[in-house]
Amino acid sequence: MPPLIEEDRKxxxxxxxxxxxxxVCGVTELKELPHPAPALMEPRGAFVTLRKHGDLRGCIGHVQTSAPLYTTVQECAVAAALADPRFPPVMPDEAPLLHMEISVLTTPKDIAPDRIVLGEHGLIITRGWRRGLLLPQVPITWNWNREQFLEETCFKAGLPADAWKKGARIEAFTAEIFEEPPESPVHSPSQDRVPHITTH
Incomplete structure (x- = not known):
């Protein structure tokens, strides 16, 4: 699938x-986009990450969906603000302080551990009903090597660190990652905590 053009990202x-x-002001109906570009109508997974003063404030996404991409991004933005269980809901006067990053995903595919490319691949590790996901930017932010990335994704799934060596399924995906411009109130990523992802 070709990359999104700049206008579609904007x-x-x-x-x-x-x-x-x-x-965050209580409006529940998402607005339809008039005459959306074809790329924005494609059913693609996406995540929205919110940061405040560089600290993670919410991150919610869908790995795979049948909805148009622009609708998925709308839903994830609202959910990241209001439904991430790790944080209290964003208040209306807090919204302008948030910096937004969007990750648009490719379809996950099985991958051998030695084929994982740091900074290019995000990971999904699954065993039974447990599943953990980390986006491609996470190991770069935290300066992890490949094994640490695999271990942390196992931890995200609630699995032992070595589950990736013992039969857990490893899938990889890539992501187009783009964010609001630097003049937005918050821009630099925090080193205070791993931006663990809540998947739905």
């Missing part, structure tokens, strides 16, 4: 920001 950031700011 549109996704715009509709996500609008959905977030309306959602």
């Amino acid at each position: 549109t996704l950031l715009r509709v996500a920001r609008q959905a977030l700011e309306e959602g």
